[in-house]
Amino acid sequence: MKPVQTKPPQGRWLAIGDIHGCLTQLTELMERVKPNSADRIVFLGDYVDRGPASAGVIDYLIRFAATFPDTVFLRGNHEQMFIDYLDGLDPALFLINGGQQTLDSYRDRRMWPVPSSHRSFLDSLRHYFESDRHIFVHAGLRPEIPLAEQKDFDMLWIRDEFLDSDFDWGKPVVYGHTPLKEPLLGERRIGVDTGCVYGRRLTCCDVMSLRIWQARTTITRPGRASGATDRRAWFQPAGSSVPWHLAEQSRLCRPGHRRPRQKPVRPGALQAR
Numbered sequence: 001m002k003p004v005q006t007k008p009p010q011g012r013w014l015a016i017g018d019i020h021g022c023l024t025q026l027t028e029l030m031e032r033v034k035p036n037s038a039d040r041i042v043f044l045g046d047y048v049d050r051g052p053a054s055a056g057v058i059d060y061l062i063r064f065a066a067t068f069p070d071t072v073f074l075r076g077n078h079e080q081m082f083i084d085y086l087d088g089l090d091p092a093l094f095l096i097n098g099g100q101q102t103l104d105s106y107r108d109r110r111m112w113p114v115p116s117s118h119r120s121f122l123d124s125l126r127h128y129f130e131s132d133r134h135i136f137v138h139a140g141l142r143p144e145i146p147l148a149e150q151k152d153f154d155m156l157w158i159r160d161e162f163l164d165s166d167f168d169w170g171k172p173v174v175y176g177h178t179p180l181k182e183p184l185l186g187e188r189r190i191g192v193d194t195g196c197v198y199g200r201r202l203t204c205c206d207v208m209s210l211r212i213w214q215a216r217t218t219i220t221r222p223g224r225a226s227g228a229t230d231r232r233a234w235f236q237p238a239g240s241s242v243p244w245h246l247a248e249q250s251r252l253c254r255p256g257h258r259r260p261r262q263k264p265v266r267p268g269a270l271q272a273r
Contacts, residue, residue: 021051045076
């Protein structure tokens with residue numbers, strides 16, 4: 001895949017973090033941001049799963065694209081799992097990672113099977129986007145590898161290898177995927193997934209000015225942070241009796257990964273963020 005180069009717009013460069021079916025918060029956030037035709041908007045992926053209104057979120061984004069045709073929509077690991085599910089591949093991985101809520105949202109709206117417009121939207125999602133000043137990607141990039149040679153799997157799933165590296169890609173990398181207590185506004189990384197679906201906030205960042213807009217969620221209660229660092233904090237999903245920090249094992253339920261020997265853990269704890 002070739003990177004997409006663009007000249008800076010006259011307006012803002014707006015990056016929106018992981019939505020995960022939180023339509024109410026997405027609508028509220030956009031009302032606060034008030035995007036206009038001069039802005040360039042980049043959605044960083046993970047529109048579906050876990051939250052109550054994934055079908056509604058996709059509907060909203062399709063309408064948004066009609067109003068703002070230059071909008072960039074990136075693919076998250078949850079969209080990839082949904083696509084794989086629709087293609088009959090690895091349904092358990094999708095369902096164990098919040099996919100049932102996505103299916104319920106489509107059935108509640110009487111939109112099952114998935115409309116062709118939604119499938120076309122999912123298939124059109126990019127793995128990354130590059131502007132003159134920033135790189136936008138869902139999960140991150142593998143250090144020491146040029147952008148054009150990055151693997152799709154890493155851009156959807158990578159975590160520690162990216163977060164623990166001080167490698168300089170020549171531009172700040174704007175990413176989601178890893179829930180944070182607050183947006184990370186660094187020289188080399190800008191992280192804007194602030195765990196909306198886990199009871200925190202949905203975030204939009206103007207990556208040029210570093211101005212932040214947020215909408216708080218009320219659909220879940222934050223769990224007690226466990227094992228948090230200055231850049232990461234995990235929360236317990238509503239209705240789960242398994243501490244969310246056990247979902248640190250989420251990397252174990254990525255495609256192609258083996259689980260190490262360990263005490264039995266309930267399936268609900270083996271989740272990908």
